[in-house]
Amino acid sequence: MKGEPGPLEAPFWSMGLRVAGIDEAGRGAWAGPIVVGAVILPPGRYPFRDSKLLRPKERERLAEEVRRVALAHALGMAEAGEVDRLGVLKATLLAAQRALNLLDPPPEALVTDYLQVATSLPLLAPPRADQNSPSVAAASILAKVHRDQLMVELDRLYPGYGFARHKGYGTLDHHEALLVLGPSPVHRRRFAPVAQAPLRFSEEE
Secondary structure (H helix, E strand, C coil): CCCCCCCCCCCHCCCCCCEEEEEEEEECCCCCCCCEEEECCCCCCCCCCCHHHHHHHHHHHHHHHHHHHHCCCEEECCCCHHHHHHHHHHHHHHHHHHHHHHHCCCEEEEEEEECCHHHHCCEEECCCHHHCCCCHHHHHHHHHHHHHEEEEEEEHHHHCCCCCHHCCCCCCCHHHHHHHHHHCCECCCHHHHHCCCCCCCCCCC
């Protein structure tokens, strides 16, 4: 519609640059990996929105659409142990770099949701970019769908925690399970609710 602001990518697209949008899922979870999506879209208008605003079935449908229209897409992960060792921010940046390294063709500019990745490329990193950039929204959708699927798999490997329901985030039933079962091998031990839970799994498991 006339008068509406264009997407954040618009200045880069006008210069003919390939723009990668980057966003993460799982940054604040108590368990499981941080997953970062990176997506290069051709210039255009898209129905992609921040994954947090979408219902699961809609996210899955749009994830298929992202993969269909994208020039390139990739996922990078930082496992729970890396989050413990590096801290959340550095682990997120590591996962973002892993995703970027997999993009083919490579990007010529980046848009992130307030994530200051180390790069020599032109970078836009405003807050709420997932609401104003279809590329970032698309990356958030791929990251969220993939991470949710991983947490369902982890629920089968480590039953009792409810990973399939809460996806590793801090909920009352997750906290109660930690008190009964102790942390699993995929819990982030530096997070206070996990650190305070009785240790029942061995460190090597």
